[in-house]
Amino acid sequence: MIRVLGAALAAIITLLGLTLALWFAPATQVNLPQQVELNIDASGIAHPITAVLLNFRSYDTLLEVAVVLVAVVAGLALRERGPRVTPHERSADPMLQALTRRLLPLLVLTGVYVLWAGSYAPGGAFQAGALVAAAGVLARLAGYDIASRVDRLLRLGLALGFILFLTVAVSAMFGGRPFLNYPDEWAGSLIFLIEAVLTFSIGLTLLSLFVHAPGDASPQGGGDYGR
Amino acid sequence: MGVDLWYALVGAVIIALSVFAFISARHLMKKLLAFNMMGSGVFLIMVGLPQHQHGVDAVPQALVLTGIVVAVSATALALVILRRYVRSGGDPAP
């Protein structure tokens, strides 16, 4: 009871505070969209959001990819041990089979499109990665055992996007330019390359979090916990 | 008053509701849902308030994208730990 009352009180205070804050928000003195507009040509990317994500504020994105990676490393650490037995490679359900076989290519194709569109329209690596992951999840549910066998390669795949991003960022320093800078003429292509690899890695990451999550869905079906 | 400010105000309401849910709920899964809802509310404010000021702004939109990815990763990790916890005999609604 006290808990609910406390929660209600906290909610009301939050609502009041936020409403007041929004209503009386002062007029901004800095016009950042304008600056984005002015610099968009130098960024090598036509779409402003992608330009912000992967050029102006690429440091945030680098750390964000690190966050994704940390989540998956921690997730892998919690994966349940035990002999990996996959009783049947494919689901017995013919409907699911058929659906998966038709949906998978479509999902991957959409993913590639979203990635490519990112340089001039809404889209980009994360959205594309999510689609790829969705394709993987679907395949997994249908019984295809992907990405859960080869550990080292899985890890390489997970980290690939981050490695490429970091390498590009650091290589700028060898040329005497600041960290995370792109050479002018290469900016567009490098960003696209990073995005492409990121798509792959993010898709794989989300997928492996799903595949390795402990529980009924995991192939070995319980038994051994702890070391 | 433009539509963008409405977005922000709706965001405020969502935040308030999910604060209530986050604190009052006992089940850890419900708390996680409340967290995700609250995230959406914050993202609405994040985009709504600046756009209310000077039109379409790519910066907060990019920030929200980053925020979403971070929230997704965190949710995924929370789910993994939660499932592992439940499977080791823990009570999800302490």
Added chain:
Amino acid sequence: MIPILLIIPLAFAILSLLLPRKWTRTIVIPGLILQLGAALILCLTIYTEGPQDYALGDWQAPLGISLLADGFTVTLLALTALIAALCAIYALFFLERYNREQFYFWPLFWFLLASLNGIWLAADLFNLYVGLELLGLSAVGMVALTSERPALKAALDYLYAALFGSLAYLAGVALIYGAYGTLAIPQLSEMVAGNITTQVAVALMSVGLLLKTAIFPLHFWLPPAHGGALAPVSALLSALVVKASFYILALIWLDVGALAVTVSAAQLMGALGAGAILWGSWNAFKTPQVKMLVAYSTVAQLGYLMMLFPLAIGVSEAAATMAWQGTILHLLAHAFAKAAMFLSVGTLVLAIGHGRIADLGGVSQHMPMALFAFGLSAVSLMGLPPSGGFNAKWLLLQSAIQSGQWHWFVVIAGGGLLTAAYVFRIFRVSFTETVRHEIQATHPMLQLSALLLAFIAIGLGFASEWPLRLMDLTGGGTP
């Protein structure tokens, strides 16, 4: 130069993820040396050339993100590198018994280090959010490593607190961006005014950061997480991780939102700190488990950090300076002492196989060095001279006298006695000779690294001038 401090841990994180298992351990020492070297070189650079900023990707703030290295930042960078190095050396030997965990420990360790460095260097509010999330997730991953049920529960509570805290912080950031149109901290500190939007934003950010810093009464998640994790993890968490969110809190109250905060709000923060000191000490006094005692001690010690706000807001410049200096010293001394304490206690627990305080008898003969390290770190925590903790307490007391805030004077002076009450529980038991357990041999490096950290905490009592002199080098805005 500045981004090197981010590149090193990130690169080693990737390496330890990808290299074969036996290599993961081998690269630790070179990585630590590089990291420590880079931090020291940066310290020297800043000391000789003054504060620097670094526009990442060559995009100037507010469009791009800048890194800012001033005296305070580099002190924290050096602290992080040093403590991380000693904890890592400890972990190398400690984790020998944890075959599976140690493999995942190292990538998380390096990511944790990267996020800490990132937070110290950040000069952008949103970037701080990403840094906080990276920090929170890697810390949670480390807590959950053992996959035992209590650890998982602790990790979940910690994760939820961290996530809720980050979102509250992010909501504040959203309001600030909406009100001022920029996220760059140096720019904001010149523009931010005392209007209601800013005040709500500061309040939201503060709640989030207080939750992440585990300030009473939002500390509930800390004792199980810090007390239940593996010893090197506990040490890193208590020594460094909670300090990161405190750092941001101080940045917001005293720099970015300086015009929006009021004296009474600062007094409230002080009251929270006083509550933390009392409640944490009381629980540390009651708990039957030695690691929980140390964890509750962290809750109590974090309370002293909160004294910064009432002692530095709305007072004379001299008093505020002393409050700052005292807080920094306390942060440093607590980091070293608490890391030493967790490591020494971890060694004891590893050797005797349990952590019940009542049954610790006889350890003083078998593990004198670990106990001595515990003792030295306790001296610093109690604020007894000669130690870094004493100097910190002295400065805080002087600041309270200067501004005539006698209530905080009493709290700070009395807190040391409360600390003594719970740390002497351990000493008392350790002097009894009745042995109730088998004592297993442990690697001497475990005791040695704890002892080294403890000696640094004590030595800080004689070398306080160095960090304080470095700290004086601030670039304009940061007080």
Added chain:
Amino acid sequence: MTNALMPIYVLATSLIAALVIFTLPERFHKVRTTFNLSAAVLKIVLVGVMAVGIANQLDYEFRYELLPGIDFILRADALSMLFAALSSVLWLCTTLYAIGYLEDAPNRSRFFGFFSLCVASTMGISLAGNLFTFLIFFELLTLSTYPLVVHRGTEKSLTAGRTYLRYTLGGGAILLIGVALMYGLVDQTGTITDFAQTGSMAELPAEQHVLLFVLFFVLIIGLGVKAALVPLHGWLPIAMVAPAPVSALLHAVAVVKAGAFGIVRVIYDIYEIEFAWQLGVLLPLAIWASITIIWGSLMALRQHEVKKRLAYSTVSQVSYIALGACLFGPIGTIGGIVHLLHQGIMKVTLFFCAGNYAETLGIHKISELDGAGRRMPLTSIAFTLGAFGMIGVPPLAGFISKWYLGIGALDAGMGWVIGVLIASSMLNAAYFLPILYRLWFKPVQGPWPDEHILAGRFETIGLLLWPTVATAVFSVAAGLFAAHMFSPLSWASLITYREYLP
């Protein structure tokens, strides 16, 4: 440069000894003993060198900025040399004694480590050049003595340790408050709290006088816990559970003397005697000290255990120092300061004797002492000398102190102090003479309670006997040769005249 580093060397001898002893494994007895003793001898030599230097007006000062505006100062002056000499000589004696006492006991590494650390802190206290430095070592002393008090690890000693901590940490906290207020409110520049006479409190505006009055007593309460001023003395009799060398060290040099020494420093080097007199803080303190003197003696009368009686005797005797410090005028001051040393050597003798009786014959109670004089003649002679000294029989050391205190009291116009001295001497006689009577004149009653060292060539182990004899000889010599140039009395006069004639 050597001059600046001399105080560091003196401090380092015992500090390094402590660290080395801690790191040496338990079984390295020989190495540990050799190292410990050579450090003790080296320290005596260094202190001697410095004392000669001080007599020739040399300055030994080490200064280091610890915090903005606050220096860490180690400085040797005449007063500090008195205390340093006492503790360095007694360190050697007690260490020798402790080696004999603790033969084959467990945890010796820990014991001697903290023993040396304890001496290092008393050295720091004696050499501290300002109030801040004094505070540092004062607290360090608390920390290093706790492990010694609980050394035996029995339930009783742990409880005693807890009581000890409550008193000393509480006192330390009060002292910290006093010192912090002193720096924060009175002396931001750090000149007044410097023990060298650089700044003067007398120049402060009159409206601060009330504050100074209060601060004086805050400081005295903080110091008084260690100096065992009634009612802050509760820890002292309970701490008697510690091994005999620890009791000796605690009572003669380390803890109680640190408190008394601190009181002398506060009166003479911070407030300065004339200003303290004007401020009117001396009379209340003198009365407080007198009450302690009488009360401690009365309590001693009621004790039946040898060590307990000696403990209350300490309560009473240490307050002579505070009392002497309160007597405005050089002679009273000499009496107080010289008693710092005299009480030290006499009390250490008595504790050594008590330890000898306990170790050799298992005697703890006074009633068991009957006829012990013939079984252990040398020890009993030493005890007798110490007891006569305490009572104040001429020409022993205690007589000198009491004589100067009496004359000084008359000088200062506080004639009632003579009454206190006489009463206290009578009480001293009342509680010591029965012991002496039992020792020498009563016949032995049956077997000794627990005789585990048989009479061989000597009455007990040499390492227990010779330090006892040595300190007894010192206490006689301090009285007999009081007029000699390097006697405690001459040194105390030197200190006093340097204090009164800046």
